Amino acid sequence: MVGQDASCCPGLASAPLADVRATELAKVFKALGDPVRLRLLSMIASRDGGEVCVCEMTPAFDLSQPTISHHLKLLRQAGLIDCERRGTWVYYWALPGVLDQLAAFLTTPRAVTEVTVAEAAVVGVTTAEVTP
Template sequence: MSKSDLTLTPVQTVACCSPLVAEPLSEEHARRVAPLLKALADPVRLRLLSLVASHTDGEACVCDLNDAFELSQPTISHHLKVLHEVGLLDRSKRGVWVYYAVRRDALADLGALIGGVA
């Protein structure tokens, strides 16, 4: 299977009830969470998510993010698309620009899942 054959399935917000240390994840829950964690496992995507989340009003245009990386605009757009497709970012088009905003509910769910470690 080539990279071009791979497609990401959009993941809805993961309703986390308890942290990993409270009870084992069900197989289905693990299947829903894994794509989110996989998307965040890339350093560029993790930084992009952080940059968008910390940007003024929690929203950023692709043009606002390019200078933070030594990558081409199409590469940045690809990484943003991956984050959008797994449900970590929302996007809206305004004219020729695309703006991204972090889905706080998805981040809260991931935080709840990982949290609770003492």
């Protein structure tokens, strides 16, 4: 699961980046390149229930309501969050897929043995299976 994301796309340091892929990635990084959007995304991603109402985010900033709405739109267009209207309110939640892809992209490749052992552990392999 996590390992597949990392293996499907070469990381930043594994080979020179192709033009098309660089453009794709730059779009997402650009969405993260604003303090307000970073705080919004963090607010949403760190929320326990997984959802945050706009009515709760707007007063957390010294910005107008349209500005917050604009930033949320950009985060949504970058594939980082999604939303749903429920009555008068709109709720946002995080989509972890793109974030995980970015993390994998930025992660500098470690030694092969370390990666293998670590991921065996994450996947849930028992210690007996790892060492005879």
